[in-house]
Amino acid sequence: MVEPALRLAALTKRFGALIAVDAIDLAVAQGEFVTLLGPSGCGKTTTLNMIAGFITPDAGSIRLHGKAVEPLPPFRRDLGLVFQDYALFPHMTVAENVGFGLRMRRVPRGEIAQRVAQALDLVQLTGLDQRRPSQLSGGQRQRVALARALVIQPAMLLLDEPLSNLDLKLREEMRMEISALQQRLGIATVFVTHDQAEALTMSDRIAVMRQGRIEQIGTPNDIYERPTTRFVAGFIGTANLIESREGVIVIRPERLKLCPPGQEPPDVRCWPARVERVVYLGARLELRLRIADSTQLLAETVNDGGATWSTGDMATAWFRPEDAWVVAKE
Amino acid sequence: MKRLASWSVKRPAPWSVKRPAPWSALKLLVACIYLFMLGPILITAAVAFNQDNRSYFPPRGFSLRWWYAAFGPQWMQPLVFSLELATLVALISAAAGVPLAFAFQRYNFPGKSLVRAITLGPLILPSLVTGIALLQFLSLVGLGRWMGFWALLIGHVVICLPFSVRTVAISLAAMPGNLEPAAASLGATPLAVLRHVTLPLAIPGMFAGMIFAFIHSFDDVNLSLFIARPGERPLTVAILSFLEFGFAPTLAAVSILSMLIPLALVALFGRFVGIGEFLYQEAGNG
Numbered sequence: 289m290v291e292p293a294l295r296l297a298a299l300t301k302r303f304g305a306l307i308a309v310d311a312i313d314l315a316v317a318q319g320e321f322v323t324l325l326g327p328s329g330c331g332k333t334t335t336l337n338m339i340a341g342f343i344t345p346d347a348g349s350i351r352l353h354g355k356a357v358e359p360l361p362p363f364r365r366d367l368g369l370v371f372q373d374y375a376l377f378p379h380m381t382v383a384e385n386v387g388f389g390l391r392m393r394r395v396p397r398g399e400i401a402q403r404v405a406q407a408l409d410l411v412q413l414t415g416l417d418q419r420r421p422s423q424l425s426g427g428q429r430q431r432v433a434l435a436r437a438l439v440i441q442p443a444m445l446l447l448d449e450p451l452s453n454l455d456l457k458l459r460e461e462m463r464m465e466i467s468a469l470q471q472r473l474g475i476a477t478v479f480v481t482h483d484q485a486e487a488l489t490m491s492d493r494i495a496v497m498r499q500g501r502i503e504q505i506g507t508p509n510d511i512y513e514r515p516t517t518r519f520v521a522g523f524i525g526t527a528n529l530i531e532s533r534e535g536v537i538v539i540r541p542e543r544l545k546l547c548p549p550g551q552e553p554p555d556v557r558c559w560p561a562r563v564e565r566v567v568y569l570g571a572r573l574e575l576r577l578r579i580a581d582s583t584q585l586l587a588e589t590v591n592d593g594g595a596t597w598s599t600g601d602m603a604t605a606w607f608r609p610e611d612a613w614v615v616a617k618e
Numbered sequence: 619m620k621r622l623a624s625w626s627v628k629r630p631a632p633w634s635v636k637r638p639a640p641w642s643a644l645k646l647l648v649a650c651i652y653l654f655m656l657g658p659i660l661i662t663a664a665v666a667f668n669q670d671n672r673s674y675f676p677p678r679g680f681s682l683r684w685w686y687a688a689f690g691p692q693w694m695q696p697l698v699f700s701l702e703l704a705t706l707v708a709l710i711s712a713a714a715g716v717p718l719a720f721a722f723q724r725y726n727f728p729g730k731s732l733v734r735a736i737t738l739g740p741l742i743l744p745s746l747v748t749g750i751a752l753l754q755f756l757s758l759v760g761l762g763r764w765m766g767f768w769a770l771l772i773g774h775v776v777i778c779l780p781f782s783v784r785t786v787a788i789s790l791a792a793m794p795g796n797l798e799p800a801a802a803s804l805g806a807t808p809l810a811v812l813r814h815v816t817l818p819l820a821i822p823g824m825f826a827g828m829i830f831a832f833i834h835s836f837d838d839v840n841l842s843l844f845i846a847r848p849g850e851r852p853l854t855v856a857i858l859s860f861l862e863f864g865f866a867p868t869l870a871a872v873s874i875l876s877m878l879i880p881l882a883l884v885a886l887f888g889r890f891v892g893i894g895e896f897l898y899q900e901a902g903n904g
Contacts, residue, residue, distance in 0.1 A: 362803055363803070363805050363807055363808075364805075365803075366805075369800060377814075
């Protein structure tokens with residue numbers, strides 16, 4: 289059996305009475321991109337810091353490529369880290385920043401120069417090697433941080449919210465770029481974020497964390513299409529949560545259909561609904577509905593020139609049974 | 619600017635809509651303030667060129683003889699003494715200030731607040747008091763013979779150390795929190811982190827502290843007055859005692875000279891080391 293790049297077993301950290309990370313298990317395969325996703329305070333950053341060696345776990349084990357690393361200090365763990373604020377050394381040039389890890393490993397000067405040039409090439413920063421971090425844009429700093437982490441050919445890559453300081457357009461570009469780079473190098477990666485769009489677009493698997501535990505782990509598709517808990521359903525994307533006898537029915541707004549009363553297909557679940565508000569989003573329309581027991585629902589339709597709705601209309605809201613699922617009430 | 623803008627959105631700021639005083643009035647006010655600050659210095663400089671043995675302004679005639687006198691042994695001896703003293707004080711303050719700032723900024727230890735209060739105390743204590751205390755203390759423990767250079771060195775380090783501790787602490791506090799972890803993750807041992815990351819980034823603070831210490835020592839008269847002795851007098855004390863005989867143009871020349879030295883020092887160091895942020899609060903950009 290091939291050892292996973294990273295295996296966490298019953299990893300636990302307490303801060304006083306607070307259990308920041310509560311006995312989590314996680315395996316990251318070679319070349320896999322796993323995202324720890326959750327609201328702030330869910331324990332994702334603490335987990336990352338334990339993997340990196342900045343925080344000592346209270347219990348549990350961390351294995352990198354089969355080797356237990358808990359006794360090793362951060363500088364012996366051979367990990368590539370990218371921080372939210374990039375943490376570039378302001379007194380060093382781009383080349384010195386990128387070459388720092390190699391210098392610490394006592395790689396010969398000539399080889400450092402060569403590998404730094406390669407790394408800068410990889411992140412498309414060729415020619416900027418003599419700049420200072422203060423002379424770079426946010427996106428460029430991000431690339432330098434990435435090159436600095438990758439040039440040491442680490443056992444794995446840890447990314448701590450590396451995109452949250454960039455503006456939206458750049459963030460979307462960098463998502464694609466980091467993903468492509470990670471796949472090309474085939475390096476196992478743990479990515480920490482609170483941004484569900486980043487998690488969905490970049491990950492092989494997502495671990496949704498809440499209160500120190502992994503609430504659900506699966507592919508982006510699994511997590512979005514079949515959340516197993518009410519929290520995951522509400523945290524990833526938008527979801528209509530309808531209380532019913534058997535539990536909470538979860539239905540995504542884009543799967544909730546609307547039709548004039550009485551025209552719904554047979555064998556579907558439906559409710560009479562009143563259109564309370566129509567939000568025009570250009571390509572899509574957002575319909576806010578209220579059903580009998582005063583529950584508010586959200587339906588999203590494509591603005592394809594079909595049926596139009598306006599405030600006050602009476603309608604039937606329905607969905608195909610395979611588009612909804614039931615989670616526990618908690 | 620951003621903060622100002624959001625503030626004025628929340629609260630209507632009548633002064634920004636209808637400005638009671640036009641810009642020209644503000645400019646005039648600023649000009650007056652500068653004139654008030656710089657005027658006496660310019661007058662002093664002019665007085666030093668008088669031909670007569672009196673301090674006329676505007677100067678009568680033109681002569682450099684007061685400048686010759688200022689460069690004579692009577693003034694050169696205390697000037698060199700002051701420079702030597704201030705240089706040593708700056709070096710010792712930096713050497714002691716860096717570890718102290720580290721200890722205060724990074725570690726918790728029993729009695730930390732007490733040690734910090736003692737170190738930084740002279741910043742708020744009048745140096746006159748420090749001077750009297752040092753004088754009393756040295757006489758009481760029978761070290762009266764230390765009066766002069768050694769006592770001045772001790773006293774000046776006591777009053778200059780807070781500056782260097784503060785500036786180094788500022789540069790340590792301004793360091794982004796992830797730099798050291800980042801270096802560690804790249805394979806730097808704690809010692810290598812200190813050598814390659816922490817210390818290089820603390821150096822501007824250390825130099826700024828040295829300059830503050832130098833200037834503070836060079837300018838001090840309050841403390842020096844009590845513990846100087848003939849032959850071992852800093853320039854400030856020499857000027858003060860000369861004043862008892864009245865203000866001569868020589869003094870004007872000496873004063874200008876003693877003002878130019880720290881000024882030149884700041885200009886020189888400011889060129890090579892980024893100390894601007896400590897002197898003028900320009901935000902450093904990492």
